[in-house]
Amino acid sequence: MDDNDIRIAPHFSLREFQCPCCLTVRLQPELLSRLEALRGRWGPLRITSGYRCPRHNSEVGGVPRSRHMKGAAADVVVSRNRQELFCAVAREEGFESILPYRDRGFVHLAV
Numbered sequence: 001m002d003d004n005d006i007r008i009a010p011h012f013s014l015r016e017f018q019c020p021c022c023l024t025v026r027l028q029p030e031l032l033s034r035l036e037a038l039r040g041r042w043g044p045l046r047i048t049s050g051y052r053c054p055r056h057n058s059e060v061g062g063v064p065r066s067r068h069m070k071g072a073a074a075d076v077v078v079s080r081n082r083q084e085l086f087c088a089v090a091r092e093e094g095f096e097s098i099l100p101y102r103d104r105g106f107v108h109l110a111v
């Protein structure tokens with residue numbers, strides 16, 4: 001029952017990145033290190049989607065070549081009124097792709 005309950009960085013555990021349907025996880029080290037740096041500046045980050053297996057990705061309507069399927073993307077909860085600032089900080093921390101979903105209250109970050 002404790003699959004993936006492993007601390008992999010000061011503020012993240014492997015479980016936070018696992019696919020919710022099958023508990024599989026794939027994670028690019030660069031994504032983790034950038035998230036950890038961002039966390040240091042921003043404060044706690046809640047990840048709602050990390051790795052997605054192909055089946056789960058299509059179930060949630062992800063694009064066919066989603067970086068979530070490579071372990072290179074994470075969706076992070078950010079309230080609507082703080083998304084602009086959050087995206088600016090994420091840009092400074094070197095994320096390659098930063099997509100705010102204002103109405104859904106999260107930001108997609110990818111390396």
Ligand SMILES: [Zn+2]
Nearest residue numbers: 019021022053
């Ligand atoms: Zn899955």
Ligand SMILES: [Zn+2]
Nearest residue numbers: 073074075108
């Ligand atoms: Zn995403």
